[in-house]
Amino acid sequence: MTSSARACLKTRLLMQTLEQIKDRITASFPDARLEIIANGSPANQPSLLLDHAHARQIARFLRDDPALRFDYASNVTGVDWPEKIVKEKIKVKKIIDGVEKEMEEVSDRKTSAFLESVYHLYSMTLGHGPLVIRLRTVNRGDDVALPSLTPVWRSCEFQEREIFDLFGIQFQGHPDLRRILMWDNFVDHPMRKDYVPTDSGEVAL
């Protein structure tokens, strides 16, 4: 076995599963609400949803915990999830004519609308990753806010500014939250799914 292959094995061992990481966080922050978001693609990168109140503390914990040491926030981005109607098939047991039958019933369900910021964390010290953490806003109105993780990872600085610019999430605790790619007088947030481009971009009539 070459030394590089051995090193590779070592990093794999060090990398804990998301459940283990979640347990580790819960042990330190018992009242934090965490949720694992599954990922349907073959990439196998499930993510961890954090609550606003503990987000920055947990981020700092993830960065400084000796077994995790996610010292490097690689990619920070926003996602817009507008409300949409999902048709769901639910199997319902119904008693029809005295006989219990399994029926499929189609129901419309509205998903909740929110904006999301996604952080891909890696560890440069231990060489593992990615750990995907997410933060979600309560709705997708104009003044939605999330805690900024820039005080924990400087690399979030421009990327959170970009999310603020393109998605319109206010990051609380960000040292310098201004528009970054669009000009200062621009009014809308172009990466939102319902954005309608205007000619000047300054007055959305």
Place this chain on the structure above:
Amino acid sequence: MMAVSDLQTSRAGDSAGHDLLEVSMGPHHPSTHGVFRMNVVLDGETVVKLSPVFGYLHRNHEKIAEKNSYLASIPYTDRLDYICSMTNNWAYVLSVEKLTGLAVPERAEYIRVIVGELTRLFNHACLAGFLLQDMGALGTPLMYAFREREKILDLFESLSGARMMCNYMRFGGCRCDLPDGWLEQAAKTVANFDSFLDHFEALLTGNEIIRARSDGVGVLPAALAINAGVTGPGLRASGVNYDIRKVDKYGIYSRFDFRVPLGERGDVFDRYMVRILEMRQSLKILEAAMRDIPAGAIIDPKAKLRNLRPKAGEAYGRIEGPKGELGFYLISDGSATPYRFRIRPPSLINLTVLEDMCLGHTIADVVIILGSIDIVLGEVDR
């Protein structure tokens, strides 16, 4: 282990009673590498505050990609970092492969490594040229670098049809096979590149003026570099061993024997030197790859270029681009267009520490510090 405290973004301090000079460098300044702008506050010629301004080249590539099919985004990635289109292609198709679970045939993997390392070679050589241009060397090193780059671009042209906007890789492989005689030509180019590097270094590395200009200028401490997400040669010049080719071992990089050069102080000279040493390592990879490349298919037969509809889900794929970690974050909702298409641009994120590196240096140093970070505005502004 380093104790990382919360690193606050540094903002300008007071000026000790001097009158300050505020200069807007860019967007039409000769050495901002495009349409980058810095608002620099000077005390004499010393920088006391610097704030970068972006967006002059913004075209919202991410939104365009959300309206296009997966295939149609590949030519757009060429135009991100318009110097290194091959590695941009690679990062994108790697992410789509993660999203769809496509496998890449052996031969295609080798071709990817070859073109990716060739891209790294000319990117680093040109960067050294641009850096010297910023130091005022009137283009001679740049012309030598471009002379070698032309040879590699000729190779890319006969392979993909275009010199810079290659649009060559496809999810599950590559678009077309190597033409006859391509490998021999490439081997010749690579063999010449070694002696070019020797001469290039004879011109630059020992030069006292370059040494005086770059020694101790723009020092980036390792802890700050990690925290600020600096990647690529800039990070390794600060002595942090983090090369995604080694960490992720994407593609077939685990098969090649190469080492990661690490800098000592993290100043401009180290960033230049690490790139030179990296080129020499790339030559080793190239030689091995050209020797071992097998015959076979170049694209996964399951790969469906048109009308690709990945399962709903998301994937983040990243490669070690010449400028740093180039990542693509894709979310699919099962339709033929990506639901979310995000580029992690190394150029933009490496600029986070620009102010920290420039404070206390003179305006002439700002230019070379910016030059040593290696940015391309097509990628910064997207």
Place this chain on the structure above:
Amino acid sequence: MLGFGIIKGLAETWRNFIGSYYDPARLTTVQYPEQKLPPNENARTIPFLVFDGEDPMAGLRCTACSICAQECPAHCIEIVKDTTKKPDYLGKMQFYPKVFNIDMGVCMACGICAEVCPFDSIKMDRVFELSSHDRGMVLQKSDLAKPNDYFREIHPTEAAAVDAARAEEQRKAEAKKAANPVLAKS
């Protein structure tokens, strides 16, 4: 800081200066309009439409399927189907384009249209001297149509493969016709 590095650098530029008088590797510039680099077979610039036979409009291979227009990253292709069908080289009835415009001001020469075309109709050209005195950036069907001979000339390898495949298909179709005269008549 004693200047030896500077002298080494001066020697390096001197080598290139002298070399430029006898060594072609030290004088790589091409004197463009008089002197041109040998054309590269795989090079691509802008798309064109291949036609067979003599008449460009009658022999167009394009069947107005609009795949290229859908896949075009810049959405620069505009296709309007003709209302009537015409037989193609296999004798099958196909639609033909009434309008086929490519906006060259938008086209980014990526070659995806040529890659996805199932009829080998749209191919990438190799011309690069495209400057003109007017703003005729939208190329019409008639501007785009070029004979198959031209395609053979600029991309010999690819054209040979395409021609062989088409001849093979034609042969198969004829064999089928011969085996099934009834079907063919109907």
Place this chain on the structure above:
Amino acid sequence: MKGLDQIFISTQHALAGLAPAPLQPLVSMVLIIACLMSVFGACFALTTILERKTLGRMQNRFGPNRVGPFGLLQPMADGIKMIIKEDIVPFSADHALHFLAPLVLTVPIWLAFSVLPFGRNMTAVELDAGILFFFAIGSASELAVFMAGWSSQNKYSLVGAMRAVAQMISYEVPLVLSSVPVLMAAGSLSLSDIVQAQSGCALGWLPHWNVFTPWGLAGFALFLIAAAAESNRCPFDLPEGESELIAGYLTEYSGFKYALFFLGEYLGLFAVTGLAVTLFLGGWQAPAAWLEWVPSWGWFAVKFSAIIFLAIWIRATLPRLRMDQLLNFAWKFLVPLALINLLVAVAWLKTGTWRFPAAAEVRWLLGASVLAIAYVCLGRHWNGPAPRPRQYSYAE
């Protein structure tokens, strides 16, 4: 051969002789001025094109070769372009100063040529204190540069002008100091006398040029470095510093005024180059007696071109220094070395009476070793502690 050597002088006399006697001095002066301006004007045009072609060759390309044979008419095309270009003056600029600056730069530099001996008997004005006049005229350009930078009302121009003034004042000191030994050796301030003092040969083959003495060699190098800085040539082109300051004090100039600045800059280079030839390379003297069939002005031209080529060659190779390093270099390296050189020159002149065997060689070696030691000691430390070689580690 005498005829060819004195062809300019005899032509001048012949032409002046055609004029009525009272006007002859005036006509002869006008002829000299016209001749100087046309020769060095043409020299400027030729140097721009040759510089671009040489740079091109050093960078593996042809350089301009489209206008005329070998591109030799390129300066004409450039000139026409410069003249017909719109002359843009910034709205808030000080218009009078902005207009005057290029004139103030160019006019005095022409005067500097009046004292240079271009060949045997070919000095426009025989001044007893020629070199003093030369340096006095040469320092007028600082004023013009600062006028340009200040009047443009542009921050880059201002920074460029400040740099230029600091640089020119600093480098005037080593420039003058490195030429003082020559004056001591010749015992005269007249440039013609200095050339005359360098005639003849030592040991039968080595010309008596100052550059072949240890102090002369060191002085020549110091003079060239300081001259490059005085004329804002690479690697001391900080006042323009196009990668930092866009064009420095020239940023707000366009059209013909811009061309005038360039003219001034090149004329400044020619003037100091001519002085370097005069002071150190024996002026118009031929290197050996059997080569004297070449006219004296031809020898001047050859030496002059060689130094101009050196300047172009350096420009193609080196990046520029930073402002603080530039000043450190002047004050911590050039000035001390020039002073030591002065001492060596004094010792050299005092030991001229040594009459033991191989005395010349011993003097030479002693002088050279003192200068070499001073060079190494000063060279190591002018920019703070010397950078140590770096070790690059590799991670697997």
